Amino acid sequence: MDVTARTAVWIMTLLAGAICADAQARTVYRCVRNGTVSLATAPEPGSKCVAKAIDDNAVVTPNLWGEMGVISGTLYERQQDGKTVYSTRRLPGSRAYLKFTVKTPPGSSAHEGLGRIGKPQLKVFAAQFKAAAKATGVDAAWLRAFAHAESDFDAGAVSSKGALGVMQLMPEIVEEYGVKDPFSSAESINAGARHLSQLKRRYKNDLALVAAAYNAGIGAVTRYGGVPPYAETQAYVAKVQALHDRYLVAMGRKETPAK
Numbered sequence: 001m002d003v004t005a006r007t008a009v010w011i012m013t014l015l016a017g018a019i020c021a022d023a024q025a026r027t028v029y030r031c032v033r034n035g036t037v038s039l040a041t042a043p044e045p046g047s048k049c050v051a052k053a054i055d056d057n058a059v060v061t062p063n064l065w066g067e068m069g070v071i072s073g074t075l076y077e078r079q080q081d082g083k084t085v086y087s088t089r090r091l092p093g094s095r096a097y098l099k100f101t102v103k104t105p106p107g108s109s110a111h112e113g114l115g116r117i118g119k120p121q122l123k124v125f126a127a128q129f130k131a132a133a134k135a136t137g138v139d140a141a142w143l144r145a146f147a148h149a150e151s152d153f154d155a156g157a158v159s160s161k162g163a164l165g166v167m168q169l170m171p172e173i174v175e176e177y178g179v180k181d182p183f184s185s186a187e188s189i190n191a192g193a194r195h196l197s198q199l200k201r202r203y204k205n206d207l208a209l210v211a212a213a214y215n216a217g218i219g220a221v222t223r224y225g226g227v228p229p230y231a232e233t234q235a236y237v238a239k240v241q242a243l244h245d246r247y248l249v250a251m252g253r254k255e256t257p258a259k
Helices: 005-016 126-136 138-152 171-176 185-202 208-217 220-222 232-249
Strands: 026-031 035-041 046-055 072-079 083-087 093-102
Touching: 035 232, 126 185, 126 220, 138 185, 138 208, 138 232, 171 185, 185 208, 208 220
Parallel strands: none
Antiparallel strands: 026 035, 026 046, 035 083, 072 083, 072 093
8 A cells, every 4th residue: 555755654643642632742753773664553673763742733654764765665563662653664573564755855954165276185084084084894984074174174063954063963973973063073073973984885985976965965865866966965975085085195095096
């Protein structure tokens, strides 16, 4: 059974409020695990879940998925703590309840970045980059290229799209990775590295696709089957690639091209 995005979300909200017919608001949990998002009527064991209150009288149903293109999935039913709960993630003991297709908004948070291509900076936040690279396995040249392109290493940077800190984390990324202070260089770099690690696995170390997804979102890359045709994103990808080469040279891992 296919349903529209609005119907899919209302199914979740109706299920959440089924035990209270007079409820004026429903609670849906947006749960994240290993970089994947699910909606549930109760917190999922093993996931990081945030409760979202939905007003029954709201004119516009809120988008709880984020910008992820078209999502097809299954709503599952299971017993948890003696109650019947529903989730879009298949957990042990679940049975399929219904099929759905959700079309998320086509908008993009793409921006060209606040940093300019310039000389590599190896001394700025050296300890933080070293720690993040060791913890996540993301190469330090990658981390520095992104930080340079995003903010030019400005821990207090704020973009017009709402991105914050050294790695220019969007609010949903701040929430997903449990960042308490997005203006903390250590927290920003660590969360940015964790996010890049997820993207590297998804795109099999393709720097162009990773940069495009970091800039415009996974949904945009999926929707266009590659780097989106946004001028900001294409400029950003070229910037990251150029900076990556410069950092490899600066770190002694690549020879300077002959002039």
